[in-house]
Amino acid sequence: MKNQSYYLVCYDIADEKRLRRIARIMEDFGVRVLYSVFECRLGEEEFFALREAVEEVLDPLEDSVRYYRLCEKCVRPVVHLGYGKRKKFPDEEELIL
């Protein structure tokens, strides 16, 4: 949509409580595709808001997070096998309830 980029966000959080907090923040911005991996479509402001929220909780000595920004060309050929507990996909065009 309007000036949004695709971000793959992966993290390793050492502490249970921090992990839950960060997962909750991530749910607000993207879709969980693997246990500690989220796919997001964010504009510039939203990306900064996400980073601010996550880095507020993150312990830089014990935890790590990586944000990979990918262009459309790189995203298109992504192959995934199995859906696990995944409920929905980030690029749905409509939801009919």
Added chain:
Amino acid sequence: MILFLTEQGAKVSKEGRRLCIELGRGRKEEVHLSQLEQVMVFGRVHFTASALQTLLKQNIDLHFFTLSGNYLGKLSPPLGKNVELRLAQFSAFREAGKRLALAKAFVRGKLRNQARYLSRQKSKLGEPTLEGPIYRLRLFLKELDSASEVENLLGIEGSASKAYFEGLGVVLKSSGFEFPGRVKRPPTDPVNALLSLGYALLTARLWGLVESAGLDPYLGYLHSPDYGKPSLVLDLMEEWRPVLVDSVVVRVLNWGVLKPEDFTREVFQDEAELGEVQPVKLTRAGLKKFVKQFQNRLREKVFYPLRKKRYPYQEILREQVYLLARVLQGLASEYQPFEME
């Protein structure tokens, strides 16, 4: 993404940056607000105050329909600040020559696509009886060129549509559904109910695009301005009716995607209370199937001459609105309606 809500009694609330929809039997769905463009509400769905505020704040329009598919209205923030564009829109309206040229373009687009659609169906179905309506549409197209008043255009368009709908009846023969010609307000049979629903969905979609382009939806060139009538939306819709609605209606009926059991004469609670009962309409299950097909159609890619590439219909729909905006501002020479292949 577009959110369609048909489950009666659903509750929509806001949680952080997401819209949460609570459905029956404890089911919950979530949508990220940043991905949401429009919400289409059918029947009785509850919104929390904070959800409504957020939707308005984030410029996501809500369109309300009865469960039977009657358009009721919309909720959206005030129109944009592009006053220059609206002034250009008004001045083109006041210039008889410009107004006529635009109005003609809209009707030409519709008649051409109607003729093309029937032509394609004629080859597909091997129906020689379609030759008559196609020929008459082509005659009306010629008449269009020499018309000198906007009022004449509406007359031509009306007669042409009569001929076209005769053709549509022939196309629908194999579906087993009777088409008695176009009947609206209210539609009295399944085919007309689908046409009305399709046109209502298209209107809602286009309305959002018109407003986000900064145009005033109430000032049209072909359709005369009238209280509450989105004349410009109706104008821009003309060329798309055969392409995006009629073709979908034919597809769902001829291919059996919708069957007689998807329709009902049951009176829904909301339409009874509003005093707008539609004799025949889709069941809720039928409505979801139709909406899905309509969305599928919008996502189909076709060649768009203006950009010399293939684009989904929904993108072309948007581009055509922007094209009109450019024509009005003198940045493009004339409005070329989209031509169906």
